[in-house]
Amino acid sequence: xxxxxxxxxxxxxxxxxxxxxxxxxxxxxxxxxxxxxxxxxxxxxxxxxxxxxxxxxxxxxxxxxxxxxxxxxxxxxxxxxxxxxxxxxxxxxxxxxxxxxxxxxxxxxxxxxxxxxxxxxxxxxxxxxxxxxxxxxxxxxxxxxxxxxxxxxxxxxxxxxxxxxxxxxxxxxxxxxxxxxxxxxxxxxxxxxxxxxxxxxxxxxxxxxxxxxxxxxxxxxxxxxxxxxxxxxxxxxxxxxxxxxxxxxxxxxxxxxxxxxxxxxxxxxxxxxxxxxxxxxxxxxxxxxxxxxxxxxxxxxxxxxxxxxxxxxxxxxxxxxxxxxxxxxxxxxxxxx
Amino acid sequence: xxxxxxxxxxxxxxxxxxxxxxxxxxxxxxxxxxxxxxxxxxxxxxxxxxxxxxxxxxxxxxxxxxxxxxxxxxxxxxxxxxxxxxxxxxxxxxxxxxxxxxxxxxxxxxxxxxxxxxxxxxxxxxxxxxxxxxxxxxxxxxxxxxxxxxxxxxxxxxxxxxxxxxxxxxxxxxxxxxxxxxxxxxxxxxxxxxxxxxxxxxxxxxxxxxxxxxxxxxxxxxxxxxxxxxxxxxxxxxxxxxxxxxxxxxxxxxxxxxxxxxxxxxxxxxxxxxx
Numbered sequence: 001x002x003x004x005x006x007x008x009x010x011x012x013x014x015x016x017x018x019x020x021x022x023x024x025x026x027x028x029x030x031x032x033x034x035x036x037x038x039x040x041x042x043x044x045x046x047x048x049x050x051x052x053x054x055x056x057x058x059x060x061x062x063x064x065x066x067x068x069x070x071x072x073x074x075x076x077x078x079x080x081x082x083x084x085x086x087x088x089x090x091x092x093x094x095x096x097x098x099x100x101x102x103x104x105x106x107x108x109x110x111x112x113x114x115x116x117x118x119x120x121x122x123x124x125x126x127x128x129x130x131x132x133x134x135x136x137x138x139x140x141x142x143x144x145x146x147x148x149x150x151x152x153x154x155x156x157x158x159x160x161x162x163x164x165x166x167x168x169x170x171x172x173x174x175x176x177x178x179x180x181x182x183x184x185x186x187x188x189x190x191x192x193x194x195x196x197x198x199x200x201x202x203x204x205x206x207x208x209x210x211x212x213x214x215x216x217x218x219x220x221x222x223x224x225x226x227x228x229x230x231x232x233x234x235x236x237x238x239x240x241x242x243x244x245x246x247x248x249x250x251x252x253x254x255x256x257x258x259x260x261x262x263x264x265x266x267x268x269x270x271x272x273x274x275x276x277x278x279x280x281x282x283x284x285x286x287x288x289x290x291x292x293x294x295x296x297x298x299x300x301x302x303x304x305x306x307x308x309x310x311x312x313x314x315x316x317x318x319x320x321x322x323x324x325x326x327x328x329x330x331x332x333x334x335x336x337x
Numbered sequence: 338x339x340x341x342x343x344x345x346x347x348x349x350x351x352x353x354x355x356x357x358x359x360x361x362x363x364x365x366x367x368x369x370x371x372x373x374x375x376x377x378x379x380x381x382x383x384x385x386x387x388x389x390x391x392x393x394x395x396x397x398x399x400x401x402x403x404x405x406x407x408x409x410x411x412x413x414x415x416x417x418x419x420x421x422x423x424x425x426x427x428x429x430x431x432x433x434x435x436x437x438x439x440x441x442x443x444x445x446x447x448x449x450x451x452x453x454x455x456x457x458x459x460x461x462x463x464x465x466x467x468x469x470x471x472x473x474x475x476x477x478x479x480x481x482x483x484x485x486x487x488x489x490x491x492x493x494x495x496x497x498x499x500x501x502x503x504x505x506x507x508x509x510x511x512x513x514x515x516x517x518x519x520x521x522x523x524x525x526x527x528x529x530x531x532x533x534x535x536x537x538x539x540x541x542x543x544x545x546x547x548x549x550x551x552x553x554x555x556x557x558x559x560x561x562x563x564x565x566x567x568x569x570x571x572x573x574x575x576x577x578x579x580x581x582x583x584x585x586x587x588x589x590x591x592x593x594x595x596x597x598x599x600x601x602x603x604x605x606x607x608x609x610x611x612x
Binding site: 040041042044045046047048049050051052054055056057058059061062063065066067069070073080125126128129130132134138139140141142143144145146147149150151152153154156157158159160161162166167169172175201204205206209210212213233258262264265268269272273274275277291294295298299304307308311312314315318 | 345379444
């Protein structure tokens with residue numbers, strides 16, 4: 001009996017004097033029927049709803065409402081000065097017959113197809129090299145992170161030191177090797193490969209860390225077993241590392257496809273002229289991507305309806321790609337049980 | 338046994354050293370460019386080492402432009418965003434992790450779903466909302482959304498709150514704390530590593546952001562650093578060495594933040610691939 005009372009005595013203010021006489025059992029009985037059944041909203045429920053209210057506001061105003069509005073705009077003519085005017089499928093119809101739209105779709109796909117595998121493979125190789133007890137590991141990691149934490153404006157001026165057609169390092173090197181200098185970002189055929197190279201350079205440190213986290217979950221004894229069987233560095237990479245981190249690889253692929261498809265900042269900064277959005281995407285639309293086209297149409301030419309239609313097409317394509325990637329994962333992603 | 342390991346290490350060193358050089362060379366080249374005179378900057382054949390080193394280029398940037406104003410705007414946006422993210426994400430995450438309320442599970446599924454909607458489809462209506470609220474050409478649209486619990490931060494903080502034993506909550510309750518007080522006084526101080534991660538990620542995103550400033554800002558005195566420096570280049574033909582200096586200066590604050598919090602950055606980055 002006295003043992004039962006002990007814990008309650010630690011909180012005399014809480015329980016009140018006469019309650020101390022009751023056993024724990026009766027206390028529990030008294031409290032139980034109160035919370036869930038009678039009142040729909042308990043005290044805790046009220047606090048819960050109150051505390052998630054920032055998210056609720058965001059969801060109602062900035063997500064649910066904007067999604068509906070955006071869909072409605074895509075079926076309307078809307079210049080922001082006059083009320084949106086319903087025009088049915090006209091925007092989509094115009095889109096299908098718009099050569100710049102097709103070009104930017106093609107460029108977007110081209111960019112993604114070049115970028116995603118290059119970055120993934122290189123990041124995986126780097127992560128494998130870093131996944132050992134090397135000296136100066138932190139410094140190596142840091143070197144790869146400096147591009148990651150730089151804004152695209154910084155990257156623009158830093159990349160200019162390399163790819164400036166007149167006095168960049170790249171052309172200097174080509175000249176010394178007796179080759180023709182290039183126009184790089186001003187060359188219709190080179191602009192996307194150069195942009196991809198810069199994007200890989202900027203993003204690889206981040207991907208490398210994601211892979212490193214995946215690699216650290218690979219049990220060391222598998223490598224030891226491979227050593228005993230006499231496997232070389234490359235064989236171990238191919239037969240142990242690659243299959244065991246395919247889950248991480250899959251995630252990296254899906255996430256980077258989604259982000260790359262929506263790439264805007266890099267192309268806006270690196271191909272625009274001092275922030276003029278109508279000048280970006282050159283030369284001759286060779287680097288026009290869907291997001292940039294959407295921005296030009298919407299914010300430079302105030303064709304908000306048309307821009308919304310582009311946004312929804314982009315969304316649907318992304319959705320389809322993600323679906324295909326998820327379906328394909330059974331074929332190559334190895335999940336450990 | 339020793340030999341293959343050694344070989345592996347040598348190859349690894351070669352690979353990462355080579356790659357680190359590729360990462361840093363452009364920065365070194367740009368830094369050298371920022372210390373040249375214009376004649377030397379554009380000289381052909383290329384002269385790599387500045388002669389003389391014109392350190393005054395960096396001072397000129399401050400003297401000749403609104404650099405200080407851009408920096409102040411960037412700071413306001415970044416600090417308000419970080420505060421907003423820390424407060425709103427942790428509070429919402431606490432409720433999802435620790436409290437019972439109606440529709441909790443379906444609401445959390447909604448948070449998950451939000452992550453999958455590409456921001457593209459929401460940009461235009463959001464712009465119109467902010468326009469109707471009279472926030473065009475102000476800094477408000479650049480930070481206000483961070484006060485409304487962005488999903489990434491909610492996830493991060495929820496994981497942290499879930500890992501704390503239940504007894505803390507009960508003890509707080511017996512002491513007469515309301516759920517908000519329990520969150521604010523007891524749980525929040527226990528999640529410093531996650532708060533640090535969220536701080537760095539928000540700081541980095543906002544300090545470097547370009548898309549939102551491009552959409553919302555039109556007058557120059559409101560510009561943040563990335564678009565401020567970008568917009569200089571039009572009028573600055575023939576002074577490119579200053580532009581490089583300006584761009585490199587915008588990197589310094591984020592570099593400092595990064596150097597002090599590198600381990601949280603790595604942790605945050607690696608957790609984003611594990612989800």
